[in-house]
Amino acid sequence: MKPRILIILVACVALLAPLVLPSFQITLLNYIGLYALVVLGLVLLTGVGGMTSFGQAAFVGLSAYTTTYLTTTAALPDWLSWTNGSPWFGLVFGLLLTAAIALILGALTLRLSGHYLPLGTIAWGISLYYFFGTMTSMGGHTGVSDIPPLTFFRLILDQGEEMFYVIWVILAAAMFITHNLLSSREGRAIRALKGGQLMAEAMGVNTFRSKMIAFVISALFAALSGWLYAHTQRFINPSPFGLHMGIDYLFMALIGGVSSVWGALLGAGTLTIMKQWLEDLLPLILGSDGQYESIVFGLLIVLLMQRSPSGLWPFLVKLTPSSWRSNNHLTIDDNAKTLDRRDLPARESLLLEAKDVTRRFGGLIANNKMNLSLHAGEILALIGPNGAGKSTMFNQLSAVDTPTEGEIIFRGKSLKGKNARQVAEMGMSRTFQHVKMLPTMSVLENVALGAHMRGQKGVVSASLHLERKEEQRLLKEAKLQIERVGLGEYVFEEAGNLALGQQRLLEIARALCSDPCALLLDEPAAGLRFLEKQALAELLVKLRGEGLAILLVEHDMDFVMNLANRIVVMEFGELIAEGLPHEIQTNPAVLEAYLGGVE
Incomplete structure (x- = not known):
């Protein structure tokens, strides 16, 4: 479905929901919004960046406990007393602490590969979970109650209907940021992490930096969810921040579509609602003893992974009329300023x-x-x-x-x-003996990776859509190089659909995009x-x-x-x-x- 239409529909539903739905359903929607925030980070980290993490729930807990400490402790240390127990300062400190911990954990674990990386995230996830339980000042495993509600000027947000709008506005902002980031120079670098790290490094991408960006952003989304959870629930204990919840977040991402921004919302909603239905219906059918819903839910997930391994969102998109789909989210401004070129060394030097x-x-x-x-x-x-x-x-x-x-x-x-x-x-730029590209990305985006070093705008600019002029210059350069190697009619084609010979030309265009000597x-x-070889020879000459x-x-x-x-x-x-x-x-x-x- 076209993104604009979908955004309008979701916005209308969100505006009307608190006015027409009972409190229980609003509570359920609040949980869906909270979960979707965490899953959105997993879309960026796991679905796009290829780094599996079981520890996201620990980041949720880190922020939740930070704001709880600031807002419920009667005698704060002198260096924190100026906060006056404000939940909004709880948000700031929660984000800062989570970012700092994420940087440390990322530096320790993101250099791991294969199965060692998810095992590493399990290790620190469990460690943080047990740390929460050992903090006697925070109630240990019993938890802390009477967390104050959020206040906005003189408005006290102590009802689920009021928190609904806060949660869903923040979720919408996070989805907007993620979509912008993935459509940018920094986003292409993150997308190259999954199966193209060697190629990306050869194009000038600092792949470790891109990993850290994805990891920290996903942790910050989880921190936002934890802060909202603490002031919505107004009670916390370690249980929602354990490994089992980290696994549930991954299931949500897989169900919805681990590489899709909208899949995060669909996955969180599907798992939450299905669990609720199964908990209500199965005891009526099978009796009250046993947790039959876990067994049935597990079987349903296995069936889904067999039928639609990419998740529900891509499956649903295929069912919509082709006219509803957004086949190309990129536009190229042919009037954009041409990128500067390096001075080539003197001939025969x-x-x-x-x-x-x-x-x-x-x-x-x-x-x-x-x-x-x-x-x-x-x-x-x-x-x-x-x-x-x-x-x-x-x-x-x-x-x-x-x-x-x-x-x-x-x-x-x-x-x-x-x-x-x-x-x-x-x-210096190069191609590879065995073609290295990102098959699900367009020819234009693959080639634009070659121009990564020629851009300067960072993550903040990309997330807020402030790098459009530079992005247009990079895309224009990519288009010029694509046309230069004779692939002009395939600019918006998925790279994986090209023949092998055309993929080799794509690699040459990408290498030229870096402006090498x-x-x-x-x-x-x-x-x-034969004719393609002749054209290639003419280009090289x-x-x-x-x-x-x-x-x-x-x-x-x-x-x-x-x-x-x-x-x-x-x-x-x-x-x-x-x-x-x-x-x-x-x-x-x-x-x-x-x-x-x-x-």
Whole structure:
């Protein structure tokens, strides 16, 4: 459904609900809103960023206990006495404390990968839960009651109907922020975390920073929920902040659609209402003994995951008429100012040099004292039989891998100790042997990732939609590069729908979007048809004419011989020949390597 229509419908329902529904239903809607806030953070963290967390309930509790302490403690310390027990200062301190704890926990756990990351979140989630229970000043496991209600000027918000509007306005603001963030430069970086971290680093994205942004924002959404929960319920104990609730939040995200902003609301509502119905109906059918609702609910979740693994929201969207769907949320202003370009080095100047590069993997020597040089305004081809060590050499030149011995120098500076992101900032860009892209994102968004370093606006600007001018400049640059490689008709197409050859062109467009002075291409002609290869060759010749330095690894000898200025040949990790194309074609060592000998 079109977002604008959906927003209007939800807003109308929210405005009318307290006027027509009984108190119990309003309480249920309040809980749905509180849960949706937490799940929204999981959409950003888990669904988009690919980082599974079971500890979000602990962040809810952290904020809830912070505001409870400030508002119920009779004798606050001197440094807090000025707050006068105001719930609004409870919100501020809750957010600040949660952000600080999230930064510490994120620094400790986000470097973990695989199953270690969710296990790490379970560990600190359980630790915080037991910490809440051991605070005798906060009632231990018994809890604290008589938490004061929120006040807004002279209005006391002590009824569910009054808190309903507060909860749902904050939820709407959080959804607005999340939607804006995901549609921005910072959002693309977060979306690249799920399956594209190596590619993102090569495009200049600080992936750890993006992880921390997603983690802290999700924690802050949970903190907002905890503050609202404390002043809505006006009683807290550790029970709602344990691991079981963290699992429920993940279930809500999975049910609604873990990658969808609207799925957070749908998932929270579906789980909350279903649990209520099952708790009411099953005892009437099966008797009052036993928690049959948990068994039935678990079976229903398994069935849902089989039938619609992406969740209910994507499933429902598919059922709506195509005219209702928003096929493209991006617009491009062709009148936007063009991005500034770097000054290319003087033609024939030395850009990239490898000196006696050796790479060992245990007892295996993949590269042995390799030397090569790349100059501005030339195309250098790196060729050799399968297993010659070309990919290893390529990865070391682009700082994805590090030499065991020797040195790589780019633009007069050693790459020792530098990572792929830092080298990208210096002006080197690359493609990959096996295409690395984000298949569910559009061609435009994939290519715009290449321009990440050329933008400056941060998370706050993106969340509040204040970076539109810069965003339009980035999208315009992406469109220009897409058209430059011949994919102009696929700008808004999902990248996963492209043929393999077109995906390779997408990678080249993305690399060009970073405005490099050295372009490293790993088998760019693989999968291309004859006419596409001709078009690619024409593009590379044009780039060479502009002063760009190009190094390519390629198996298509006809493509290489008709294009390269110089060729370097490897075998068994060593340099066996270097020279002009016609020299390489008649070199005995090269013929021996490729053909097994010459007469």
